[in-house]
Amino acid sequence: MQKLRQDFGERDTDIYVVTYPKSGTTLMQMLLYQMTTDGNMDFEHLYKVSPWCRFSAYFNQPMPSVGQRRIIKTHDPYQMLGGIQKGKFIFVLRDGLDVIASLHQHLLDYNNPQSDFSDLANRKMRDWFEYNKNWLENKAKLNILYLHYEDVITNKEQVIQTIATFLEIEMSEPLMERVLQKTSFDFMKKHETKFGEQPEPNKVYNNFIRNGKSGEGKQKFTEDQIIQYKSLSQEYQTESTLLERYFE
Known part of the structure; x- marks a missing residue:
């Protein structure tokens, strides 16, 4: 992966889309693609116009370097990207x-139809806090615009202006x-x-674009798990207040 990144290089015009998985990554990639190009849909797959280094590394492919404003997807932890200078x-x-509930549905559809929700929740809850904490602290002072997925889907036009x-x-x-039209649920579906993901016999291929709504994930958690979630919010407090809306 390191060599892929070195070959890809850095440009002042690069745009990195950073998320914990299942946080609206594809929607944001598509939104930025539409904002920075003529919006042509003749690409084979989004990764051809908005590369993901881990995907390219897994399939031993170069990262496509296209467009005046390269749109780069990543789920990598802050420590791996904090050295980027452009x-x-x-x-x-x-x-x-909502993230963990969506991730569980993804696992059921694509990886493991027997995936246990409670086990996943117990493993991923702290991981989510750790990931966000480091990106919110932003010790290397990267030039970051922070957005909430919930605002993207409920007030998209204002978010686009931002x-x-x-x-x-x-x-x-x-x-x-x-x-607005080409990032609508109907268009993307x-x-x-x-x-x-590309279709395989054991995958539910028509369930990747899902109408991710806010607040539905909570219904899958036990009362004890929600207490744990709120307790972790105290343990992982930062100077940023961007996560506070999720613990009210």
Whole structure:
């Protein structure tokens, strides 16, 4: 992976999409692709226009370097990317309860139909806090715009304007209309083969683009697990208040 990154290099115009898995990564990649290009959908898969280093490394492929504003996906921990000196970062936060519930559904569909929810929740809850804490502390002072997934799906136009200001993109009315239309659930579901994993007999291929709603994950957790979630929020407190909305 290190060599892939070295070959790919760094540019001032790079845009890194950083998330804990199942936090709206694909939606943000597509949103940025629409904002920074003519929005053509003739690409085979999103990773051809918005590369993911781990995916390229797994399949022993080079990272495609396309577009004037390269859009780079990553779920990597802060320690692996803190040394980057060029580009801007968009970090998307999502309620940990919804994240874990979505991750469990993904595992059921793609990896392990017998996946146990309680076991997954107990393993991933602390991991989610640890991941976010390091990115929120941002000790290397990376240029990061922090967004909430919940705002992206409920107030998308305002979020797009915030992103446009951060990336210095001029948003015309036709461009805004196209971005909104092509990042809608219906549009992305229609083009699901360009976003999800490639089909295999043991995978539910038509369930990658899901209408991820806020607050539904909580229903899958026991009362004790929710108490643990709120307790961890105290243990992993930072100066940032960006996670507080999830523990009210």
